[in-house]
Amino acid sequence: MVGNRARAAIIRSRQITGLTPEVIAELIAEVGPLWHERHQAGLASRPRSRAVGAGAKHKLVFIDRLLATLVHLRHGATHDVLACWFGVDRSTITRAIGEVRPLLATRGCTIAPGIRLRTLAEVVDHLGASGQTGIIDGTEVRVRRPAAGRKDREKFISGKKKQNAVKSMVVTDADGRLLFCSPAQPASCADITHARQLGLVKVLADGPVVEVLADAGYQGLGARTGGRVVTPPHRKFKKDAPTGTRRCMNASAKLTPPAASGSSTASRT
Template sequence: MKTGWARAACSDSALCGISKGHLGVLVAELAEPWQARRESELRERRGHGRLRAAGAGPDHQLVFVDRVLVTLVALRWALSHRVLAVLFATSASTIGRAVGEIRPLPAARGFAVPDRPAVRLRTLADVSAYAKAEGVTLRIDGTEVQVRRPKAMARSAARRRNPVRTQDLRPARTGLRARRRPRETACDGYRRALAAHREAAPPSRVDPGIAEAVERQNRAMRELSRRAFPEPDVVPDDAPAPIEQARAQRRRQAAVTEAAALRRARQERAVPDVRYGGRCPGAGCAAAHGLSQLSEL
């Protein structure tokens, strides 16, 4: 993907904030310090000097001019590194490294003062002193810049594998002391003041008529509550439950009915019946007849 259009757009003064002529001068001034710092970092990383000629090896994803442009646009508009990465067909981490490399160079170069090329403002103290001497009003830019911060509870893998074990060096308690009350540990002055306050407090004075009216009202409310919600009959602990009483009564009634049926059956068996021609029915018939009467009862 070609990035010529992105370079042309970012080099416009509306985005980078400086004219193209000033941009050319800035690139020429910053190229030598950037190259020197780059060679120093590579020498420190390798541990020795260069073995191949300058220019050998892979090319940079962002050339030096593009690095200066993305730094100016990011500082002027606080533009996200992801957006610049899309414009220059690279990654956000590459944009972040480019801004980190180029940003210290203009700061060390200093800020130029209009109509005074020899004056350079490198620190905030220099800017404040110049504004005070020239009567210039300073304005602070409070634009919020989104930054990436590490998580509060993030831990490295090595720390998870080898956690730090702490040891409590405080002396152990031999026993628990009883909690003291504030009045027990109070000074004598506090106790005297508390006693004087209690003596000076006037006793409560209640009108006897009001107290009697309140008592009558309470008795009336208790009587209404007793009528509305009567107390159930108290059943002794050894008394059988109502269900058990009903079952016992039914068993007694069944026994009385069975005894009456048996007596009737015996009487009918002793007296001749006309249905059997004046003969006495057998024991089986009498029993069946008595059981049928028992079932009818």
Template sequence: MLAKRRVTGLSTRVVAELVAEVGPAWQARQHAKLTDRPRRRSPGAGAKYKLVFVDRLLVTLVHLRHATTHDVLAAWFGVDRSTITRAVNEIRPLLAERCCRIESGVRLRTVADVIAYLDHVRQTGLMDATEIRVRRPTKRRAGRHQFISGKSRCNAMKALVITDAQGRLLFCGATCRGSTADITQARQAGVVDWLAHTWGVEILTDAGYQGLGAQTAGQVITPTQKHHKKAVERMQGIAELRAAQRKAHNQRRVRVEHGSGHLKNWRSLTRHLGRREILDHTLRAVAGLLSDHQHTDRPTPSPIAALPAGRTR
């Protein structure tokens, strides 16, 4: 099962690194849970786990990748549904703590880490917000309308996504309600505050972040605004110039859209059917797994395979 990428969405190498990294952390947390209170029996007594750690990790990966229900996973592994629920609730926070990975193997866990990294390597960052559909709040819940997105007109929550110029994930999180504006979410996440301590960072965004450029001394770059139709008629050539500028900006920024699309390939983020409180953990866990996949060394094609058809030398 672990060797088939269709099951987990990850290569065998990435899964092996997960077992070596998350396994000791899970064992230490379980040991601390057994020893943090007075006991009448020694730790380890009583019923044994029906799922070993590797099975628990596999259950969580399949659940995140395919949004498989706990009932189906329980029938697959021959255990009770509650066992699957406990396994997912134990492994998912450990995966969320890993966050996004960069080339050197360092993990970026906060917006401050991402901005410091971009300032250090002098690379351009791409920022956007993505919406994830969630369950409709109950009828008697206060502020029920605040989850309705003004863009998609459905109940959703919004996540902040930051990638590098190649579209590789650097951060995914800072979730908020779907009615929150993109620029408000960026301010609440601390993007403006942390950019005030840097001068050489360049972040490309869409038109939803108009106004952040003035607050960040031009470090946040938004597309050129459109002129009014009557003003365009008076200024010949301005409309074509501005359209070319917006096209060039969108061509540089489109990779963050691809990064959001790769996140949505994991079915648990296509539509989140669980509790809204755990969506942030799910986002960070999937982002960390996807960044591991993006930075996995892939075999280079052989010189013969790289030649055009009909040529062997």
């Protein structure tokens, strides 16, 4: 486990965790009791073969478990690297991240004192009540290639980045403040398909009238949501050009001979 000085340095450095010491203190005070309660419930759920207090003690206290999870989420550091950093086994880091991540996910996004958003429906209701414009986009995080023989192994290959990754949909307001981040899934799924699977179409259609800005990856959601999702127009290809424009293009092509053919004729003469 890391020493007190190293732990304090990690907490003070915002570049490492992405959070201020005040926010980390709030997470420790709020998530710590939840983790301890789940841990005790897990111990009580199986028959006890030892006396209370017996057995091996935790080498990784909750603060270190939280810091390891924050570093992993921010920088994508592998469990092996974190294990060397915190002085424990790799399986301990894997177990710690698996326990802390769900607690952070259920906590939601705090946008104001006493206001916390956990679901897409709550986000849409907040945008409608405040009259703000929302922004949605998909983000991808590179992951290690799944083991050979794993089912649906190819689903992790991203068509955009040409690498193994997982994808999440992020919703922010016009000021860039995070309101919602969906659970990650294999990156081969298109952005618009991911949004439909999360129920964004139904939430926007049944919720208050809000305006949500999106990129070209979400083209088509505007018609499904009554114009609530605003996307860039489709690109106009030459085959879809108007008749007058096509005629002008054909006429200019006949009047202007190709440069390659002119140069080859000159070389032959």
